Amino acid sequence: MSNETAVKANKTVRVGLLGLGTVGSGVMKVLLHQQALIKERTGYRIEVPHILVRDPKKKRKVKVFPEQLTTDADRIVDDQDISIVIEVMGGVEPARTILLKALRSGKHVITANKELLAKHGSELMKAAQESGVQLLFEASVAGGIPVIRFLQGYLTANRVYEISGILNGTTNYILTKMEQTGQTFAEALAEAQELGYAEADPTDDVEGYDAAYKLAILTNLAFDVEVPVSDIFREGIKEIRPIDLGWAREFGYVIKLLARSRKTERGIELSVGPCLLPLSHPLARVHDVFNAVTVYSDVVGDVTLVGKGAGEYPTASAVIEDLTALLRQSGQVLRTTCWQTSSHRCLETESSRFFIRFTSAEQESQQLEQQLKRVIAEWGGRVIHQVKKEALGKENFGWIVQNLPRKRLIELLDQASANGLLSQQPLVLPCLDQVATQSRKLASAI
Amino acid sequence: MSNETAVKANKTVRVGLLGLGTVGSGVMKVLLHQQALIKERTGYRIEVPHILVRDPKKKRKVKVFPEQLTTDADRIVDDQDISIVIEVMGGVEPARTILLKALRSGKHVITANKELLAKHGSELMKAAQESGVQLLFEASVAGGIPVIRFLQGYLTANRVYEISGILNGTTNYILTKMEQTGQTFAEALAEAQELGYAEADPTDDVEGYDAAYKLAILTNLAFDVEVPVSDIFREGIKEIRPIDLGWAREFGYVIKLLARSRKTERGIELSVGPCLLPLSHPLARVHDVFNAVTVYSDVVGDVTLVGKGAGEYPTASAVIEDLTALLRQSGQVLRTTCWQTSSHRCLETESSRFFIRFTSAEQESQQLEQQLKRVIAEWGGRVIHQVKKEALGKENFGWIVQNLPRKRLIELLDQASANGLLSQQPLVLPCLDQVATQSRKLASAI
Numbered sequence: 001m002s003n004e005t006a007v008k009a010n011k012t013v014r015v016g017l018l019g020l021g022t023v024g025s026g027v028m029k030v031l032l033h034q035q036a037l038i039k040e041r042t043g044y045r046i047e048v049p050h051i052l053v054r055d056p057k058k059k060r061k062v063k064v065f066p067e068q069l070t071t072d073a074d075r076i077v078d079d080q081d082i083s084i085v086i087e088v089m090g091g092v093e094p095a096r097t098i099l100l101k102a103l104r105s106g107k108h109v110i111t112a113n114k115e116l117l118a119k120h121g122s123e124l125m126k127a128a129q130e131s132g133v134q135l136l137f138e139a140s141v142a143g144g145i146p147v148i149r150f151l152q153g154y155l156t157a158n159r160v161y162e163i164s165g166i167l168n169g170t171t172n173y174i175l176t177k178m179e180q181t182g183q184t185f186a187e188a189l190a191e192a193q194e195l196g197y198a199e200a201d202p203t204d205d206v207e208g209y210d211a212a213y214k215l216a217i218l219t220n221l222a223f224d225v226e227v228p229v230s231d232i233f234r235e236g237i238k239e240i241r242p243i244d245l246g247w248a249r250e251f252g253y254v255i256k257l258l259a260r261s262r263k264t265e266r267g268i269e270l271s272v273g274p275c276l277l278p279l280s281h282p283l284a285r286v287h288d289v290f291n292a293v294t295v296y297s298d299v300v301g302d303v304t305l306v307g308k309g310a311g312e313y314p315t316a317s318a319v320i321e322d323l324t325a326l327l328r329q330s331g332q333v334l335r336t337t338c339w340q341t342s343s344h345r346c347l348e349t350e351s352s353r354f355f356i357r358f359t360s361a362e363q364e365s366q367q368l369e370q371q372l373k374r375v376i377a378e379w380g381g382r383v384i385h386q387v388k389k390e391a392l393g394k395e396n397f398g399w400i401v402q403n404l405p406r407k408r409l410i411e412l413l414d415q416a417s418a419n420g421l422l423s424q425q426p427l428v429l430p431c432l433d434q435v436a437t438q439s440r441k442l443a444s445a446i
Numbered sequence: 447m448s449n450e451t452a453v454k455a456n457k458t459v460r461v462g463l464l465g466l467g468t469v470g471s472g473v474m475k476v477l478l479h480q481q482a483l484i485k486e487r488t489g490y491r492i493e494v495p496h497i498l499v500r501d502p503k504k505k506r507k508v509k510v511f512p513e514q515l516t517t518d519a520d521r522i523v524d525d526q527d528i529s530i531v532i533e534v535m536g537g538v539e540p541a542r543t544i545l546l547k548a549l550r551s552g553k554h555v556i557t558a559n560k561e562l563l564a565k566h567g568s569e570l571m572k573a574a575q576e577s578g579v580q581l582l583f584e585a586s587v588a589g590g591i592p593v594i595r596f597l598q599g600y601l602t603a604n605r606v607y608e609i610s611g612i613l614n615g616t617t618n619y620i621l622t623k624m625e626q627t628g629q630t631f632a633e634a635l636a637e638a639q640e641l642g643y644a645e646a647d648p649t650d651d652v653e654g655y656d657a658a659y660k661l662a663i664l665t666n667l668a669f670d671v672e673v674p675v676s677d678i679f680r681e682g683i684k685e686i687r688p689i690d691l692g693w694a695r696e697f698g699y700v701i702k703l704l705a706r707s708r709k710t711e712r713g714i715e716l717s718v719g720p721c722l723l724p725l726s727h728p729l730a731r732v733h734d735v736f737n738a739v740t741v742y743s744d745v746v747g748d749v750t751l752v753g754k755g756a757g758e759y760p761t762a763s764a765v766i767e768d769l770t771a772l773l774r775q776s777g778q779v780l781r782t783t784c785w786q787t788s789s790h791r792c793l794e795t796e797s798s799r800f801f802i803r804f805t806s807a808e809q810e811s812q813q814l815e816q817q818l819k820r821v822i823a824e825w826g827g828r829v830i831h832q833v834k835k836e837a838l839g840k841e842n843f844g845w846i847v848q849n850l851p852r853k854r855l856i857e858l859l860d861q862a863s864a865n866g867l868l869s870q871q872p873l874v875l876p877c878l879d880q881v882a883t884q885s886r887k888l889a890s891a892i
Binding site: 159 | 476484487488591592595596599600601602603604728730731743745746747748749750752753754759760762764766767770771774775776777778781
């Protein structure tokens with residue numbers, strides 16, 4: 001049963017809000033501040049009778065009446081007058097259970113919860129379809145950038161074949177600071193935490209989980225498949241040092257935590273990890289807490305969207321624009337998604353060039369250098385850029401190696417390590433030199 | 447009368463196409479190539495029974511049956527079975543008359559015609575509203591970039607206060623080539639013409655008319671006002687020389703033909719013209735035939751969209767995505783626009799820094815330099831960067847001047863010219879150093 005008619009008949013719409021943290025407060029503030037505009041453009045006055053919170057006594061960053069707060073989710077789910085539920089509490093449970101109940105009782109759901117969608121998206125989607133209600137989730141990926149709307153509300157006569165994005169603002173801020181100031185990872189992280197850009201426990205961001213959730217969602221939408229997050233090759237940024245960023249720049253690259261997904265004949269290539277992007281790449285200049293996504297499609301070519309990926313207002317904006325879309329558009333806001341666990345293989349994305357950084361004791365550095373170059377040449381690879389720097393009796397090497405796969409390079413460096421030639425953990429990062437030449441191929445096939 | 451119901455009942459939709467040039471051919475090719483995908487996602491098979499052309503005998507770049515071609519627009523407008531008309535013929539007449547007739551006979555209209563919309567948009571919009579049909583025009587601005595859908599189909603709880611864009615691919619290609627190769631304007635234009643990026647008569651592009659039409663459309667949508675194209679301050683790129691691009695780069699800028707529109711308390715500031723953008727500006731790295739638009743809104747902040755702004759497939763994509771939206775969405779695809787000639791003032795956009803380039807005979811250069819600096823200082827301005835280059839007995843100067851308005855600088859250079867001190871026409875270009883600090887201001891007001 002769709003409750004569209006109910007929504008339309010009553011020019012006041014009652015919304016239940018789950019969560020009143022940063023995003024929830026933002027939603028309340030924006031609803032208040034923009035209420036005249038929303039009324040003018042959608043015809044609806046929005047009321048929020050109930051807000052689910054854990055602790056009703058907690059000091060809030062927004063003015064709410066005590067009677068609005070509740071610790072009982074059923075107050076919202078069972079309220080027949082509430083036709084839309086907004087979830088900004090995060091985490092899998094109890095969000096999953098509450099949202100399933102809300103959908104099944106005929107309420108539209110708007111959620112910002114990337115982890116929930118990445119892990120249980122198809123279950124929620126199915127519940128929405130069965131109840132004839134809509135599940136909208138613009139805020140779950142890249143905050144203020146309307147990439148979900150672009151993929152699922154706009155592109156229809158286009159087939160997407162690749163998506164690349166900077167989907168995590170925290171790590172982008174840290175990498176930007178490290179590059180600009182020479183700070184270490186730990187120093188830049190501490191600063192990000194002070195500014196509220198990083199959580200006290202930064203694991204989700206710096207280990208790439210957050211970006212992987214978002215990549216799973218985008219991949220599911222773009223390719224109509226369900227990709228388990230655990231199938232995504234994932235690397236964090238903790239091993240990156242200022243020297244890597246400096247050398248990358250010397251070679252004409254910048255290091256970004258990139259989430260990539262590409263449909264190939266072999267399967268779906270997916271990865272989240274730090275990459276070297278040439279300065280000419282559309283995502284190379286996306287700095288600080290900004291996010292960006294490039295979507296490659298067969299007719300329109302590549303379109304890049306850049307904006308704030310997190311924060312109170314950009315995320316609240318995405319939530320509320322989902323709400324205004326529900327109020328303004330009488331049909332489905334998004335194309336019907338079919339996330340099915342189809343027979344696809346998940347593969348690591350490929351690269352033909354890698355940056356490697358390794359360190360040896362000074363007295364062994366020459367032997368090591370010669371040995372590595374010899375093996376690389378034997379295996380058909382080539383060192384196309386190289387730089388080294390001596391510090392504290394150790395020699396640091398930074399190379400760009402062409403035509404060897406990652407696993408070969410790791411094998412090589414593991415061998416050197418086993419032989420006692422490396423004095424620190426080496427680093428291997430892919431370079432993204434080729435920017436989707438496939439688009440021209442497909443367009444010319446038309 | 448809306449013919450939505452008619453469209454929905456019949457799972458074949460019949461479309462009339464006006465024009466079969468580059469974009470029209472692209473539309474036909476994409477409809478054919480993607481028909482299975484469109485059917486799968488919208489439920490509709492699309493037929494194009496009639497295509498209006500000037501010369502039915504002309505060789506076409508796409509396979510069409512002779513019986514599809516017609517020189518009689520009434521074949522389309524009077525055909526009761528055609529519910530959607532796509533116009534890609536360009537120019538004001540006869541497009542305006544045919545589209546008004548089509549709208550008034552209850553057909554939805556999709557157009558790529560920026561000139562027509564900029565000059566007669568409100569008339570067409572009114573006709574559409576009166577007939578209960580939709581007028582869609584994504585392809586009219588920035589080709590493959592869905593900026594219309596972003597402004598009018600997405601942003602609802604956001605108030606836009608500024609738009610900046612690189613909206614013309616031809617001039618962006620010319621400026622990119624001039625900078626990268628040192629070619630003159632004439633050389634780069636000739637190359638663009640050879641590659642099909644520029645028309646035989648390039649006036650519309652290089653004089654900024656094309657960008658001004660697009661800016662008028664975006665301004666109308668963003669600020670709900672009707673802006674006459676003639677009110678837009680407009681400059682072309684013919685006076686730009688390779689030396690300007692080189693000097694701009696030395697000062698940390700790149701020169702782009704920028705279209706800007708900003709709502710201020712004094713009125714709407716509008717301009718199209720070459721500007722110096724700092725390298726950190728989101729539009730500074732948009733090269734070749736790419737287009738980009740940054741939209742500044744009060745909640746979400748700034749969002750930049752980058753993609754191909756012209757060409758057969760990007761433009762056809764925009765046309766066809768308007769078509770799929772009509773088929774997929776049961777309500778209005780775009781928010782209701784109200785282009786009204788309200789009491790607003792159109793003003794030139796302001797800048798606090800300008801690049802000036804002027805040339806004098808060598809023997810007079812010292813006198814000129816001293817005189818100009820003295821007057822600039824007297825008027826409260828300051829030269830913050832300067833460079834000069836001697837060539838063929840002449841001295842070329844490139845300065846960045848702060849705190850003087852454009853008209854003062856022009857006055858100054860006119861005076862020097864009247865005194866016989868300048869040996870060539872000088873150049874004055876604004877620098878865009880401040881990137882919308884207003885967003886923070888407004889967000890903090892919430």
